[in-house]
Amino acid sequence: MDALYEKLFYQSLRIRLVEEKIAEIYPSDKIQSPVHLSIGQEALAAGICNNLLVTDMVYTSYRCHAYYLAKGGDLNEMFAELYGKVTGCGKGKAGSMHLASKKVNFMGSSAVVASTISNAVGSALASKILNKNQVSVAVFGDGASEEGSYHESLNFAAAFKLPVIFVCENNGLAIHSKLEQRHAFVVHEHAKGYGVKSVYIEEGYDFAKINQVMEGIVKEVREQSIPYVVEIKTYRYKEHVGIGDDHNVPYRSKDEFEQWKQKDPLIQDAALVAKFTDEINKEIEAAVKFAEESPVPADEELLADIY
């Protein structure tokens, strides 16, 4: 159990350090694409992806760095992508909002809110038709659950009994809008209206708990071919897009932030942080170097890979 805890901690910390590195580089303008950081939300990606096989499929939103990494995406290719280099996972055409890695079945991340939810359901439909014994996962924000296609996706997945897990990262915010102003339902309760099983995890900082709950769910979904909704309360430390802090702006309270930090193992467990930081930073530096030294795409790339 300690080994497991350390593994998950390491995963989470690695994500945080990668994103802190991005924040550090960003002002230099070497990364010329909008970044949506998951700092504060890393435990979800770590706890969820730990239970997935490489053959399982994951789809996310633009807030995708964490899942790209947790699913096993290559770090060099990630930094190269952010730098707009041809060695990037998307050959420099994707940028931060569209990370994907076919090798590890990290299937795509989209800048159109909620648009990948139905893609994950389709993935599960194919698994079922082709007997693939895969689990497909859709990761999305609380705001995304307001889109009509969320309802359509739940209904379809339930009606066709598809092995798909809907993960709602509920950080209570859509850009600057509070959940209460937009939402007349509770995600995990609402799912039951479709006969879809659901669970709510309040401790979005607790990768160990998330991992443990997910273990059972992934097993159930895989074995029984059913959809499942997982809602996890979490907290976004940074502004919606970009690298700044914005707790000075009255749309949210600094208190809330302080409370989350109190519970955040990546802040509280200084010993483990110290234990892993160097190793991770070495990996990151190498990836940054790889990105820096990689070439930009040739002109011909502009019109390649369209059809």
Add this chain to the structure above:
Amino acid sequence: MDALYEKLFYQSLRIRLVEEKIAEIYPSDKIQSPVHLSIGQEALAAGICNNLLVTDMVYTSYRCHAYYLAKGGDLNEMFAELYGKVTGCGKGKAGSMHLASKKVNFMGSSAVVASTISNAVGSALASKILNKNQVSVAVFGDGASEEGSYHESLNFAAAFKLPVIFVCENNGLAIHSKLEQRHAFVVHEHAKGYGVKSVYIEEGYDFAKINQVMEGIVKEVREQSIPYVVEIKTYRYKEHVGIGDDHNVPYRSKDEFEQWKQKDPLIQDAALVAKFTDEINKEIEAAVKFAEESPVPADEELLADIY
């Protein structure tokens, strides 16, 4: 109470006789637009609209004849519209699927499934902003509730506390598809997930019961400015579109049809049918005559009223 019963009976019978007249005329090709008949479903329009003021707003789908009439739409203008005449409620541009009558706030009927649901919510939003003390009603089929905009509409209406009634005419079919194949939720249960009150009426042939339930709901919605979902089980006697019977086709059972007819007051209460038929038929004949004698639109109408 008897007077009320007779009034509702009269309304329902009038709708049926109008549609039977349409079915009679249809083979002559004088009505050149697809018709979706409400025969079997008339009691809903009668029982619901009896509780609405002329200032209340109603939106429906293409299956709109019944509500057009029950809301007080002019019969002459309806037949003229079906005949494509300039004296029609839509100057001949609307046809059967797009009846509307501004005079009585029958606001529109659409051939795009579910599209008027959000329009009714917007109507209620305006009522609230402008303090109009109106109730808005969206009428739609069970199939329509599968569209994402239904979810979006429920959520918005609930979040903004809008005075709108969602009426689901559940005839168990979308064209030839059975509800069970398409639907993983129960409309009136699902609504509760949004904190929206709801009711289910199983006796869709019973206009008196529908009227009575609706009386309380319309009052509550008007006074408290809240949304409400009303699901009513009903039965479509005719084929989806057109005037034929299609109980010979295996997609539905003749038995079910026979059972509904057993309960249908418009069939069972021969005495009342006899009492009213002549009067109604006179009105219908006059409307048909009006339509026959009306002129078609002038050529200039083609490019009028676009902007």
Add this chain to the structure above:
Amino acid sequence: MEHNEKVIKYKDALLTSMDDALTRFPGTIIMGQGVDDHKGTFGSTTDLAKKHGAHRVFDIPLSEEGNTGIGIGAALNGVYPIQTHIRNDFSLLAMSQIVNTAAKYKYMYGGHFNVPMLIRMIIGRSWGQGAQHSQSLQSLFAHIPGLVVLMPSSADAVLESYNHAVEHYKGPVISIEHRLLYDYSFKSTYGEKDAAKHDPFSSRLVRKGDDVTIVATSIMVIEAQRVADYLAKELDIHCEIIDLHSISHFNKEMIVESVKKTGNLIIADTSWQAYGVCAEISRIICEHDPRMLKGPVVTLGMQPSPCPTTKKLEDLFYPDDYTFTMKIVEMVKGRGHGLSVAKTSLNETYKSFKGPF
């Protein structure tokens, strides 16, 4: 029997191509509203669920945006989905998945993913169906890089291009089928060894002539042929007809060469002229060399209004072949040509179509 005597209905070509796809590729599925019912999408999917299994040909909820996203996700996981919209108007609900997702998937992720799928959308005419069941939205899709947009005008065009889509092409294909073509019969040489070879996703030169170039789409190709027959027989005017077939990947050279020869161009499309096929073909000519033209280009399409239901106005809304013919005569012979043209019209075909549907 001579091979060119084989005759096949458009809808049977559709049914054959659907059946072939299911038979030859186990990953193919057909998902659409009513694809498994007794009407079988106007006869184009009839009995396929029975033959290939209900898990491969199935009805879906009324959820266009979600369904399209589901199709895309399935395509990304090894299935070839064929989706249907019984009116293309409904595809407007799926625009984000088609335009923001399907069209961009391959490019946006650096070429590592493919979204092979076919979305069939039906357009029509003369159903008295009014504003929301009558649109012909091909140009909305053809504006978007990443989509192949087809408008097959014959049975062979269906067979060639659908089989190519399923067998060889790895991206999303939008095909716009005209409802009134469904019951037309076409000569077919598809699959025969001396059959004409076309690039399945490009244009076809369907008639040669020196006087006028007609560029047409979908059912307008049929109209063009009728008009051209009449003009050749009665007035010695000879039309060259290009069936655009793919409105996203048409053959520019074919058009330019033809216009160079004839100096006269008429474009006939099923939709509104503004921002449509008529505009796009004009652009090709303008960018190449507008001075090839002897005079103004004539375009035929729907009048710039929503579609009214009443027959009187509907007949004005759509172009008829009398106008089509007259425009060409004027173009070739000048305004005061004094020739008389018979009023026989394809409109009879349209009028005789009733529905329901």
Add this chain to the structure above:
Amino acid sequence: MEHNEKVIKYKDALLTSMDDALTRFPGTIIMGQGVDDHKGTFGSTTDLAKKHGAHRVFDIPLSEEGNTGIGIGAALNGVYPIQTHIRNDFSLLAMSQIVNTAAKYKYMYGGHFNVPMLIRMIIGRSWGQGAQHSQSLQSLFAHIPGLVVLMPSSADAVLESYNHAVEHYKGPVISIEHRLLYDYSFKSTYGEKDAAKHDPFSSRLVRKGDDVTIVATSIMVIEAQRVADYLAKELDIHCEIIDLHSISHFNKEMIVESVKKTGNLIIADTSWQAYGVCAEISRIICEHDPRMLKGPVVTLGMQPSPCPTTKKLEDLFYPDDYTFTMKIVEMVKGRGHGLSVAKTSLNETYKSFKGPF
């Protein structure tokens, strides 16, 4: 102070027109994602909720199709809704309500209903935002009868046309605003008694010249002006510039007259050429008389691909003003003109824009 010294930023013109609408018409509401937050839709709605009340300026759920339908229903019941999409890409989710409902309401029901509303959609450039945040979808709307589609290129264009929309026009208006114009300052004569009078929904002749006609939209009007300044000063080439402004209701005569005079046409739009503004203007010329042109029409727009994020490719994806300039020189002086053109470029403006957003 002389009246023509008044200078106003595009975003302030937007804010003023929003504020005016709320002040003068009690039925006006602004509903959109983030319209009441501290960023206020890039400064165009800042503090309006405080000033006019949270019931009139409010945030809405992420539900584009539903929200648009709700706006339409509100418009039909006495409210004037102003809706916002911070990227026009998201409006693809609302296409059915815009195209099937709003555009057709008046016509479809025989002229008895009006849907007065304004839908603001933001387009952009140089954000490194990739395929799904970079589209410029004006032609999708302009293809559809029933919609007025505007692309205001200056502060006064905003003030004139938005005030007209709210005060006088009774139908749905789609306005496409370029994000990079927001921080530009413009001379303004709006509201002054000797201000130029424009049809608020039609085109503007913004520069006179005899050598070349430039038809441009949105920020391309600014580029055209820079290019024209340079050409006049350095090379004695004189451009006439038509700001299309309304791409659904532009002034055809103005275009035809200008092309008749110059014989040279270049069309510069913010989107893809195929089926876009470049195609539509070509159609107008072709239908009128292509022989007015001395040679091929040149079009400028996005390259026919989704938008890549990496700067290197993004710079190739968009036209730059060096190319713009060279094309005109070639058009007027012929290919082997031997003239040299400075490489100063508006691209610097694009490059200096960072975001977030």
